[in-house]
Amino acid sequence: MKKNQISILGSGLIGSLLSIYLKRRGLDVSIYEKRADNRKGPYREEGRSINMALSDRGWRALEKAGLTEKVKPLTIPMYGRMVHDEHGKTNFLPYGKDNQAIYSISRGKFNQLLVDEAETAGVKVNFESKIEDVDLKNFQIELTSLQSGEKETIASEVIIGSDGAYSSLRNAMLKQMRFDYRQKYISHGYKELSIPATAAGEFAMDPNALHIWPRGNFMLIALPNPDKSFTCTLFLPFEGDRVCFENINDERDVVGVFKTYFDDAYELMPNLTQEFFANPTSSLINIECFPWMLKSALLIGDACHAMVPFYGQGMNCGFEDCFILDEIIEKYGTNAWELVFAKFQKVRKPNTDAICQLAMENFEEMKSDVADPKFILRKKIEAKLHQLYPKEWIPLYTMVTFSRMPYAEAYYQGKLQQKIMDRVMADPLITQNWDKLDYEDIINQMDKARAV
Amino acid sequence: MKKNQISILGSGLIGSLLSIYLKRRGLDVSIYEKRADNRKGPYREEGRSINMALSDRGWRALEKAGLTEKVKPLTIPMYGRMVHDEHGKTNFLPYGKDNQAIYSISRGKFNQLLVDEAETAGVKVNFESKIEDVDLKNFQIELTSLQSGEKETIASEVIIGSDGAYSSLRNAMLKQMRFDYRQKYISHGYKELSIPATAAGEFAMDPNALHIWPRGNFMLIALPNPDKSFTCTLFLPFEGDRVCFENINDERDVVGVFKTYFDDAYELMPNLTQEFFANPTSSLINIECFPWMLKSALLIGDACHAMVPFYGQGMNCGFEDCFILDEIIEKYGTNAWELVFAKFQKVRKPNTDAICQLAMENFEEMKSDVADPKFILRKKIEAKLHQLYPKEWIPLYTMVTFSRMPYAEAYYQGKLQQKIMDRVMADPLITQNWDKLDYEDIINQMDKARAV
Structure with missing residues (x-):
């Protein structure tokens, strides 16, 4: 039987970054990953990816690993939302101040880079290793090599599950006494589509924005790629509404929906119907659980707090997990894993609860509010408040995206702001005044609310 | 490969009763059960059972299977709660009208009877058959015989999971897309203890009551058995409080807690310390999920709605599941399982949600409220209301325990009553007046509340 100091399950974005941190602390780190090494041969994204948007928390974690300069070339800054109405008219809503942006990046290339870096740092990455079971009594991982079909048992001092929403380690913990767990699917699913570069080899739309076509209970979004294409994601209810996945069964249905609701995008999507039926319809899950640890086994990232994608924080939050875990290891050393993991889950859980909740709430904003003149005015007033009182009033989106304030604190401040802004917006003449x-x-009201 | 028409997972109370119903409809029914046949050799309850309390919903389901007369001798009626204060003084609080009782029954003997009846009806019960996996694509059950060690695959037209809170079928469903699931442990655990018959071979306390020692955040209960013993259950927080399982580590600790808080019971418990350390400390879980079905596979009983034991409805609710499922089968026949299961989950889910919630809320009542004079007065007023207006005011406990009203309806009526009674009890002179x-x-207020 093989013996590892640290076994990480999953070589996704979170697992690879974490492995780099741990390796730099002089630890023996191995990663086990079911998928094949996608750096060899043509890369397939399986048509189910939503482009990522790197923001401050993510960059901070990459910075600590010395990766900022390597990642930058893979990204495209988006300075705001470009809202498309049903007549093709667009309206740009900035995310923050002039220089503040979130950075579009495709999961595949980013992941390849992180795995490369992990291997360079000395991490052993084992692909095509399917975890069959995690034995939490004996701290052993049972896996099957998908190449040879052979089974292997690996003893580990530490097991870390960065294996995502369908985590094997979490499944093993689920059977332990007093493990609280909740998985909840939302009523909407999504499908990946694309807008290719133009015949002239240029972006078909402004590349420095996240494009949204908000249509009430459904929406289309598009994020730019360095190859001048856009990765689009269509979010629809699975069933029940007039426009829903269940009601789209042939090319005519697809074209009908797109011509009616997304006509300007439709003109840019030559592969629409082919992609619509080739790509799967995926579901969206929210996962909360506690505890995140058992002895020296720990869940991290989506494995313990998968969230819906509407705040663009899933990856950033996972990277911040790694950053904070590494800070705690720095403080308590590498000989007290139970203590380190206990500190980690205690400090981190209220924050991941908050961002899971915010992600759920932001769906409403994206698919509906951004088309509402009152909402746009509200954002304008908040931006002005932030400009006049940069420390006293920081809009919620800015706290989440462009600061490192704990998510739970941002959530709390956001709720106070919301109440005050509700009052401000209740003035029937607000549009003129x-x-x-x-x-x-308004700032005084906020001070008072904080003091309560 | 063997082929079954209907495979039931778990030969517990719910699985055995359901098998009888289905067999009587002329179906080919097999049960698979991990445990050994406990009818052979000395019966072991594993020291982790809480006595059951059969009430109207349970009796109705047994009646439909023609089992009332066979079950009765195993039961002892309990007409109310006998509340023990810290000085050993008791106060009897009736459950309902004079002749209304809930019936104490031990899980083990009851289960043996139901399995006997299932076999007599022609059900094939396979013991020591451990379910390894349920393959929901091919509708196959993979199991290992614990006697021979051999693996077997069984194809089934219909698979029903009555395999309890840790259901294998539910585990298979958990991996399906869009399956919502939540498991939540409460902060308290429990331990089985006992009060044996006296030296003279008599009950050591009044056998026709459910005995409670409510102590604020913890409690002891005792239910009678036909052999003149009582099965006791101690509910304590796992940790955090002064009196909690974590703080009881040796005989002195046990005796200290019992002499301080349960002195009259302590005098009747000669095996206390031995049992305390021999029996496990078990946890209490609440489980909710949806959907309950996938094609012709269905979850039933605790497998889809495990509840905490504080309303005494877990088994009764599971039996009512069987009763209602059988009614739906009667209406739609045995050739339309997907339709039958869809109807079943739709009608049943709001009701099981309601009783799960009530069970959680009733913990407060049992461990604390029943010792409060104001609470006792409140019950008295409600009993008087029920006596004067038997149809217009039915106390919540009566609706749940002595009626067949859907749980969700009882829950709703109960919440209306609660608001009105809160107002009544707010009178500072209520004790005199x-x-x-x-x-x-009061009845008019209730009528108005219902009309809203």
Whole structure:
């Protein structure tokens, strides 16, 4: 039987970054991954990816691993949302101040880079290793090599499950006494589509924005890629509404929906119907559980807090997990894993609960609110408040995306702001009067609310 | 490969009763059970059972299977709660009207009877058959015979999981897309203890009551057995409080807690310390999930709605599941399982959600409220209301325990009553004035509340 100091399950974004941190602390680290090494041969994304948007928390974690400069070339900055109405008219809503952006990046290439870096650092990455079971009594991983078909048992001092929403380690923990767990699917599914580069080899739309076609209970989004294409994601209810996946069964249905609701995008999507039926319809899950650890086994990232993608924080939150775990290891050393993991879950759980909740709430904003003039005005007022009082009023999106404030704190401040802004927006003449508002009074209200 | 028409997982109370119903409809029914046949050799309950309390819903289901007369001799009626205070003084709180009782029954003997009846009806019960996996694509059960060690694959037209809180069928469904699931442990655990018959061979306390020692955040209960012993259950927080399982580590600790808080019971428990350390500390789980079915596979009983034991409805609710499923089969026949199961989960889910919630809420009542004079007065007023207006005011406990009203309806009516009674009890002079209350006015308030 093989013996490892640290076994990481899953070579995804979180597992690879974490392995680099741990290796740099002088530990013996091995990763086990079911999938084949996709750096060899043509890369297949399986048509079910939503492009990632790197923001401050993610960059901070990459910085700590010395990877900023290597990752940058893979990204494209998006400075705001480009909202497309049903007539093809667009309206740009900035995410923050002029220089603040989130960075579009494709999961596949990013993951390849991180695995390369992990191997360079000395991590042993074992592909095509399917975890059959995690034995939490004896701290052994049972796996099958998908190449040879052979079974292997690996003893480990530490087991870390960064194996995503369908985690094997979590499945083993699920059978332990007093493990709380919840998985909840939302009513909507999604499908990956694309907008290729133009015949002239250029971006078909402004590349420095996240494009949204909000249509009430459904939406289309598009994020730019360095090859000048856009990765699009269509979010629809599975069933029940007039426009839903269940009601789209042939090419005519697809074209009908796109011509009616996304006509300007449709003109840019020559492969639409082919992609629609070739790519799977995927579901969206929210996962919460506790505890995240058992002795020296730990869950991290989506394995313990999978969230819906509507705040663009899933990967950033997972990277922040790694960053914070590494800080705790720095403090308590590499000989007290139970203590380290206990500290980690205690400090981290309220924050991941908050961002899971915010991600759920933000779906409403993306698919509906961004098309509402009142919502746009509200954002404008908040931006003005932030400009006048940069420390006293930081819009929620900015706290989450462009700061490192704990998510739970951002959530709390956001709720206070929401109440005050509800009052401000209740003025029936707000549309005319917004630039004559008593901004100082709003800040005073916020101070009072915080003091309670 | 063997082929079954209907495979039931688990030969517990629910699985055995259901098998009898289905067999009587002329179906070919087999049960698979991991445990050995406990009818052979000395019966072991593993020291982790809480006595069951049969009430109206359970009796109705047994009646339909023609089993009432066979089950009765195993039961002892309990007409109310006997509340023991810290000085050993007791106070009897009736459950309902004079003749209304719930019936104490030990799980083991009851289960043996039901398995006997299932076999007599022609059901094939396979013991020591451990389910390794349920293949929901091919509708096959993979099991290992614990006697021979051999593996077997069984194809089935219909698979029903009555395999309890840790259901194998549910585990297979958990991996399916869009299966919502939640398991939540409460902060308290429990331990089985006992009060034997006296030296004279008699009950050591009144056998026709459910005995409770409510102590705020913890409690002891005792239910009678036909052999004149009582099965006791101690409910304590696992940790955190002064009195909790974590703080009881040796005989002195056990005796200390019992002499301080349960002195009158302690005098009747000669085997206390031995049992305390021999019996496991078990945890209490609440499980909710949806859907309950996939094609012609169905979850039933604890497998889809395990509840905490504080309303005494876990078994009764599972039996009512069987009763209602059988009614739906009667209506739609035995050739339309998907339709039958879809109807079943739709009608049943709101009701099991309601009783799960009530069971959680009733813990507070048992461990604390029953010792509160205001609570006792409240019950008295409600009993009087019920006596004066038997149809207009049925106390919540009566609706749940002595009626067949859907649980969700009982829950709703109960919440209306609660609001009205909160108002009644807010009168600072209620203790003196309660028998001069305007009862008609209370009923009118209830009518108005219902009409909203």
